[in-house]
Amino acid sequence: MSEYLDRHKDKLKELLSKDRLQHSKSVAMVAEKLALKYGASTKKAIAAALLHDCAKGLSDQEYFNYLAQVQGYSKIKQSEFVREKYNTLHAVVSAKFAEEYFDIEDEEILDAIRFHTNGCSKIGILSKIIYLADVIEPLREESEDLRKVRKILEYEGINKAIIYEVKCKFKNLIKRDKKISSDLLGMYNSIISEMEDTK
Numbered sequence: 001m002s003e004y005l006d007r008h009k010d011k012l013k014e015l016l017s018k019d020r021l022q023h024s025k026s027v028a029m030v031a032e033k034l035a036l037k038y039g040a041s042t043k044k045a046i047a048a049a050l051l052h053d054c055a056k057g058l059s060d061q062e063y064f065n066y067l068a069q070v071q072g073y074s075k076i077k078q079s080e081f082v083r084e085k086y087n088t089l090h091a092v093v094s095a096k097f098a099e100e101y102f103d104i105e106d107e108e109i110l111d112a113i114r115f116h117t118n119g120c121s122k123i124g125i126l127s128k129i130i131y132l133a134d135v136i137e138p139l140r141e142e143s144e145d146l147r148k149v150r151k152i153l154e155y156e157g158i159n160k161a162i163i164y165e166v167k168c169k170f171k172n173l174i175k176r177d178k179k180i181s182s183d184l185l186g187m188y189n190s191i192i193s194e195m196e197d198t199k
């Protein structure tokens, strides 16, 4: 991890709070291990992990300006922007910001950043790794579900671990009468199909 981190340490320190930087490093540590295990590029996994939340520290105005440049978000309403700022939207804004401020051109890295909160219906291995590493990194608050996700990952692999984690998310959203995003549902369906095809 050190090579990439050394190169961007100053920029990252300037952009992220201490806790967020620690979280990003922790995601990178897990992502590197998963990339080795699942045959993905460790360099790309580290870059995507270190940058996955890179826009979270931007001011509202900067954030809004980047969001307006993302396809499909140019007409987003102010009320929706405020409510979603720290939820799903930070992923698409971080991808845009990584592209412009960190000169990331690799689409696999940008997708992994873009889809790290909700996944997507055509999810590749690098995006799966960042999605899961973000959830299970060791600095996350412990819970029964989290322990189960880590255990499933260890014994049954990344697809089953993501499916379990997504099911927990579904349950939680349904319980609170919240909408389920089409991306999250798309990722669930795509991984289930993948698992059926390999049976």
Ligand SMILES: [Fe+2]
Residues within 6 Å of the ligand: 052, 053, 090, 091, 116, 117, 134
């Ligand atoms: Fe995030």
Ligand SMILES: [Fe+2]
Residues within 6 Å of the ligand: 023, 027, 052, 053, 134
């Ligand atoms: Fe994160």
